[in-house]
Amino acid sequence: MESTLVKEISCEGSADHREVFLTGMRCSACDRVAFPRQAYGCEQCGGTEGLEALDIPAKGVIVASALVHLHVRPEPAVPFAVASVRLDAGPMVRAILGELGLKPGARVKGVIEPATHVEKGLKAALRFARAES
Ligand SMILES: [Zn+2]
Numbered sequence: 001m002e003s004t005l006v007k008e009i010s011c012e013g014s015a016d017h018r019e020v021f022l023t024g025m026r027c028s029a030c031d032r033v034a035f036p037r038q039a040y041g042c043e044q045c046g047g048t049e050g051l052e053a054l055d056i057p058a059k060g061v062i063v064a065s066a067l068v069h070l071h072v073r074p075e076p077a078v079p080f081a082v083a084s085v086r087l088d089a090g091p092m093v094r095a096i097l098g099e100l101g102l103k104p105g106a107r108v109k110g111v112i113e114p115a116t117h118v119e120k121g122l123k124a125a126l127r128f129a130r131a132e133s
Contacts, residue, residue, distance in 0.1 A: 018111075018112070019057060019058075019109075020057075020058040020109070020110035020111065020112060020126065021055040021056060021057055021058060022035050022036070022055075022056045022058050022087075022093070022110070023035075023036070023037050023053055023054070023055060023056075024036060024037055024053075024054050024055075024056040024089070024091060025037040025038070025051050025052060025053055025054055026051075026052050026054045027042035027044065027045060027047055027050060027051055027052075028049075028050030028051075028052060029042065029045055029047045029049070029050055030042060030044050030045040030047070032044035032045065032090075033054060033056065033089045033090045033091060034090075034091055035056055035087070035091040035093060037051075037053055037054075039051065054089075056087055056089045056091065057087070057088065057089065058087070058109060058110025058126070058128070059087065059088050059107070059108070059109045059110070059131060060085045060086050060087040060088050060093075060107070060108060061085065061086050061088075061105060061106070061107055061108070062083045062084070062085055062097075062102055062103065062104050062105065062106045062108055062128075063083070063084045063085065063086050063092065063104055064083065064084045064104055065081055065082065065083040065084075065097065065102060065103065065104060066081065066082055066083075067079050067080075067081050067100065068080050068081070068082060076096060079100065080096055080097070080100070081096070081097040081099075081100050081101075081102065082094060082095065082096055082097065083095060083096075083097050083102070083108075083128065085108055085128055095110075095126065095127065095128045096125075096126075096127055096128070097127065097128050097129070098111060098113070098127035098128060098129035098130075099129065099130065102130060106130060107130070107131045107132070108128040108129060108130060108131050109128065109129060109131035110126055110127070110128055110129075111126075111127050111128070111129045112124050112125070112126060112127075113125050113126075113127055
C-alpha cells in the first residue's frame with residue numbers, strides 16, 4: 001500500500017531550520033481549517049464549494065499519547081509512542097512521536113526522517129519531535 005501522507009508533506013527552509021507543512025484545506029464559507037485535504041465537503045458547514053488547499057504548519061501540542069509495545073509490523077520498532085496532536089491551526093492529527101517520554105501538554109513539531117518502513121513507495125516518515133515553545 002502506498003502512503004498518501006508523505007505526498008501531503010512539504011518542507012521549507014534550510015536543512016537545519018526546516019519547517020514541515022501538512023497540506024490541509026480551508027473552507028471559504030466558514031473558515032474551518034481541516035486536515036487532510038479532501039473533496040467530500042467541509043467538516044463544519046458541509047459546503048463543497050470553496051475548499052481551498054492550505055499549507056498547515058506541523059506544530060502543535062500533544063493532547064494524548066500512548067506507548068506501543070506490540071505491533072503487527074516489524075517497523076517502527078517497538079516501543080514507540082503515538083500521540084494525538086492538536087495543531088496550532090486547529091486540526092487534530094495522530095502521529096508517531098520521535099522520542100519516548102513526551103507527555104500531554106508538550107509542544108511538538110513535525111520532522112521528516114528517512115523512512116524505515118518496509119512498505120513500498122515510502123521514502124520518508126513524518127514524526128513529531130519536541131519543540132521549543
Ligand atoms: Zn465550511
